[in-house]
Amino acid sequence: MRIIPSELLSSSDLIIDAVYEGGRSGNAADDPISKVLQGVGNQGGFRAAGRGEDRTLVVLYTSGEDQDWPDTLDLNTGQFVYFGDNKKPGHELHDTQRGGNRILRRTFELLHTSPPMREKIPPFLIFKKYPTPRSSRSVQFKGLAVPGFTGLPSTADLVAVWRTAEGQRFQNYRAVFTVLNASVVARSWLQELSNGNNASLASAPPAWQSWVKTGRAQALASESTTSIRSVDQQRPDSATKADILRVVFEYFEQAPIAFEAFAARIFQMHDPRVIVDTITRGSVDGGRDAVGRYLLGLADDPVYAEFSLEAKCYQPGLDEATINTVGVREVSRLISRIRHRQFGVLVTTSVIARQAYEEVREDRHPIVFLSGKDIADILVANGFSTAAAVRTLLETEFSLAPSS
Known part of the structure; x- marks a missing residue:
């Protein structure tokens, strides 16, 4: 397991399954994601960079511990299921503090409009909580993702699901993404995105370039080396x-x-x-x-x-x-x-x-x-x-x- 120390975060590439180490102060400043990616903030599941309706990049952070809204990554197929940020009753589907559900709505609208406007869709970077002995705020990079999944109809990749809590019904989004076959996301591309140049493809991973141009998502699928689960x-x-x-x-x-x-x-x-x-x-x-x-x-x-x-x-x-x-x-x-x-x-x-x-x-x-x-x-x-x-x-x- 490769661990990127906190002092190298601002200059590091994003590498699949590498761990990015947080600080040890015991507060939100320990967050490593905001040091790897400028302008995304240090809290929350949705962390978007850029202003206006169309963002330059979006971080999807998951702790993997929310039993009511279980985000899941299927390593065999590259399919990532992520739940939106309207997780408690009392709010309309899109009325959330960080606007995560509005980002999802806009993203899938761009994907399914005719013709699709993929060049306006921001890259989604997935991180998962991964505590280390040095910092409980450390995270693991799980991949570069795009909305949708091959074979899944447009009526099924973004769905508003109903839940009940405390006797009240409310809705939240269930969004399906594809993790692209990109083992490394270069620092040069991350810097271009931070500067607001989300249309640039020169430094983007080939799988991202191909998806923007053709709409074909090359999934990061990995067959398990073992089919026998331990106790x-x-x-x-x-x-x-x-x-x-x-x-x-x-x-x-x-x-x-x-x-x-x-x-x-x-x-x-x-x-x-x-x-x-x-x-x-x-x-x-x-x-x-x-x-x-x-x-x-x-x-x-x-x-x-x-x-x-x-x-x-x-x-x-x-x-x-x-x-x-x-x-x-x-x-x-x-x-x-x-x-x-x-x-x-x-x-x-x-x-x-x-x-x-x-x-x-x-x-x-x-x-x-x-x-x-x-x-x-x-x-x-x-x-x-x-x-x-x-x-x-x-x-x-x-x-x-x-x-x-």
Whole structure:
């Protein structure tokens, strides 16, 4: 990991995944972004340089810790999802202190007007919180981004989503960007942008130049070198998500059969193309807790891949309890139930043991694993971002009361 010390920030290039170190004073002056990029300010998620309607550059900063509005970067595809700055009720969608949502609206208007006006769109520079031993304000540069994503329609790359807080409904933007295949953003271009010359392409990365001229975004896509997640990678990565998983496990602990319908719902939440046909009866399920189809084709000319789902409400190992992992026996049982041209899904509140994980991936069995971390992540991404909200969902839609 390359770390750029604070004394070199004003002269450094921006390098993918490099860490830019903050100060140690304990206040906003420690912020490194404002030293790397002149005129963007030292606070907030949106930090725009320049004046007027069209900015010269925009910083998108994410802490990665906002459970209600989870910004995400898919390293496999280069897709970056960022939420706007109207995060509390009481304000109209575009009535925000830093004007971030107005910037998003203007950016996507320029992208989708006919003809597109890409030369007026500012470069978006993504930074993520990355504390170091020297400074809690240090950040990591995640890339140069442009609005939109290949294959995503113009009706889906900027969407106003509704949320409810304190009994009040309000809207915020969900914006989709593409991180370009630009490993380095040169200091010379950053300086030109700081001087207000956002139309200059001479010093811009080739991927930016190509996008402005053609509209084709060359995404920074990186295939993972490992397909086996460790135990830690399958467990919740925050206290809030651990609380969410605890609620789920404790709710279904004494009624694991009821967990089957919830597991199927989680898989549907993960991908709207999932169709659950049957939640099987526990005594005659044939080794499958749910069966369904995955839509591959068009809505009016569908092609489906069938799947079998197994649900395991196992102890996730929270509060120092001994974790109960899903092992080879359980996974082999699911594999044996999969017929030709089908795939399997295993959903658990716990984790998949390493040996079972390795055997599935090495033998290339078509099995999707959703662990305790995935359950919490999917719930958060679908708006159930607190333990209380999840408990309400369970009590409302997954009643444990015996049917009369």
